[in-house]
Amino acid sequence: xxxxxxxGATGRxxxxxxxxxxxxxKYLKSTPRSTREPLSxxxxxxxxxxxxxxxxxxxxxxxxxxxxxxxxxxxxxGRGSDSRTERLLGxxxxxxxxxxxxxxxxxxxxxxxxxxxxxxxxxxLSWPNVGRHPLGASAxxxxxxxxxxxxxxxxxxxxxxxxxxxxxxxxxxxxxNLLEAADLIVAATGSWAAENALNRWHLAQGRVQxxxxxxxxxxxxxxxxxxxxxxxxxLQCHIGRTGTPAFRVVDWxxxxxxxxxxxxxGAHYQPYGPVELNxxxxxxxxxxxDCLLTPPSQSFSRVLVTSARRIADLGGRLSEAWLSEYGEHxxxxxxxxxxxxxxxCTACGEAHADEAA
Numbered sequence: 001x002x003x004x005x006x007x008g009a010t011g012r013x014x015x016x017x018x019x020x021x022x023x024x025x026k027y028l029k030s031t032p033r034s035t036r037e038p039l040s041x042x043x044x045x046x047x048x049x050x051x052x053x054x055x056x057x058x059x060x061x062x063x064x065x066x067x068x069x070x071x072x073x074x075x076x077x078g079r080g081s082d083s084r085t086e087r088l089l090g091x092x093x094x095x096x097x098x099x100x101x102x103x104x105x106x107x108x109x110x111x112x113x114x115x116x117x118x119x120x121x122x123x124x125l126s127w128p129n130v131g132r133h134p135l136g137a138s139a140x141x142x143x144x145x146x147x148x149x150x151x152x153x154x155x156x157x158x159x160x161x162x163x164x165x166x167x168x169x170x171x172x173x174x175x176x177n178l179l180e181a182a183d184l185i186v187a188a189t190g191s192w193a194a195e196n197a198l199n200r201w202h203l204a205q206g207r208v209q210x211x212x213x214x215x216x217x218x219x220x221x222x223x224x225x226x227x228x229x230x231x232x233x234x235l236q237c238h239i240g241r242t243g244t245p246a247f248r249v250v251d252w253x254x255x256x257x258x259x260x261x262x263x264x265x266g267a268h269y270q271p272y273g274p275v276e277l278n279x280x281x282x283x284x285x286x287x288x289x290d291c292l293l294t295p296p297s298q299s300f301s302r303v304l305v306t307s308a309r310r311i312a313d314l315g316g317r318l319s320e321a322w323l324s325e326y327g328e329h330x331x332x333x334x335x336x337x338x339x340x341x342x343x344x345c346t347a348c349g350e351a352h353a354d355e356a357a
Contacts, residue, residue, distance in 0.1 A: 006068065014080055019068035073158045077113030084293055089115040091292050094182040096120045096168050096198070098144040100132045100274075101214055101281060102188030107134050108285035110152045114292070116160040117152065118178060121145040122167045132274040168194040172201055184291050185211040188284075192243025199235040202228060203348055210291045211235075214284045215245075220272035221311050222249035223280030223304045225287040226340055233299035233341025234348040249305050250316045279333055280304055299340040306333055 003022040008015050039056045040048040070080075078085045093114050095106050098121035106119055121144045125135055129144075139147040149163035164171065164178075168189060171178060179185060179201070187195050195213055202211050210229035216222070224245070228235055238246045283304040290296075308330055311317065318328070326336060 002064075004066070017068050017070070019066040021064045021066050023062065023064070071158075073113060076156070076158070077111075084289075085113050087293060088113045088289075091183045092116040092118070092181060093184045093186060093288070093292070094118045094120065094179060095186045095188070096171075096194070097188035097190065098148050099123075099188065099190065100129065100277060101190075101216065101284070102186065103134045103144065103148055104278070104281040105186060105188065105214075105285050105288060106148060106152065108281070109288060110156050110159060110161065112285075112289060114159070116162070117149075118162045118164065118182070119145040119149050120164045120166065120168065120171060122165055132272070132277055168198055172197060176201070180205065180208075182209055184209060184288060186284075186288055187211060187213045188215075190215065192239070195235060196239075196243070199228070199347065203234055207231075207234075210295055212284070212288055212291055216272065216277070216280050217248065217250055218252060218271070218316070219314050220276045220280055221306045221314065221316060223283055225284045225302045226299070227287060227291050227296050227302075228299045228340070229291065229295060230297040230299070232339075234345060236347035237299075237341055237345040238301075247321055248319050249303060249322050250311055251319045252316050254315050276306065276310070279306060283335060300337055301340045302335060302337050304333060304335045305329070307331060 002024055005020050005022065007018045007020065010016075039053050043049075043052075070076075073089055074080050074085055077088070091114050093109055093116070095102055095109070095117065098106065098119050102121070106117060110117060123144055125133065125139045125142055125144050125147065127137075127140055130136055130140065133144075135144065135147055135151070139151075143163075143165045145163040145165055149161045153159070153161040164175075168187075168191075185198070187198055189195055198211065207229060210227050213224075213226045213228065213235055215224050217224075226235060226238075240246065283302060287302050305311075305318075305322070308318070308328070325338075326334075
């Protein structure tokens with residue numbers, strides 16, 4: 001076997017590495033065995049100095065430069081120079097809901113280098129999911145959480161990617177320690193019953209770790225991320241008892257509905273494609289990283305709204321609530337942050353100074 005050597009030196013961009021191989025002279029075909037001289041020539045047996053032995057053994061062979069590829073986590077997630085990597089590698093994120101919103105967030109967090117990901121979802125991937133889901137046809141019929149965890153673990157073997165084929169209610173009843181151990185919980189279930197239960201559990205725990213709730217509006221014209229953390233507010237502060245958000249970015253004068261009906265009994269879906277959804281999932285992924293790297297001390301919401309042109313083309317218009325708060329925007333995508341805790345909330349029982357006035 002050849003001798004492999006790695007040489008390192010510090011440069012402007014950090015430590016640079018070069019790999020070389022020195023062939024074993026015993027296996028060099030260019031040197032006939034009959035012409036080789038003993039390595040100990042000129043010395044008594046057993047008294048040849050080691051430097052002389054090494055020089056004679058390797059001196060006749062060439063040094064061959066080899067391609068060197070680093071595969072350690074620090075290099076994969078930032079080429080060894082991203083100050084965030086070490087902290088993210090030590091983080092645990094529990095992501096609940098591996099659908100068209102949750103799954104892309106899971107992929108982004110794995111690419112960012114979150115050390116432990118636990119994916120929770122009871123549902124299986126079906127053909128209508130494939131068009132806007134990171135998993136493709138090969139995963140149809142499999143549980144989303146299992147197939148996605150398997151793929152991410154294969155793509156990032158240095159991370160710990162787990163899955164649970166169950167719903168949130170099962171986790172709350174049987175494995176609450178999993179949620180307690182998380183540095184961040186991301187809820188992308190699309191179920192008010194599930195997320196309301198999670199919100200109440202979070203309040204009972206004293207809101208130690210942040211929870212990021214996420215949803216989209218009709219046609220993915222707007223996306224919402226609500227980070228509940230620290231002091232002030234809970235999910236229900238701006239969500240009605242039936243799960244309807246109190247604040248909406250886009251109105252639909254012609255009766256646009258969030259759910260369209262499939263040609264099947266009781267089957268509904270939200271009408272948006274993967275390209276426009278990418279804006280929302282990118283915003284939510286960034287918000288998740290913000291919560292991990294700088295946990296918020298106050299609950300807040302981040303809202304993304306698509307271009308005015310696209311909203312108008314689909315027959316919508318910016319809501320009066322949005323216009324009164326943020327005004328018109330005529331081009332591009334816009335993102336804003338605003339405090340979440342403004343109202344008296346029966347769930348968290350908090351009243352704020354602005355109300356008292």
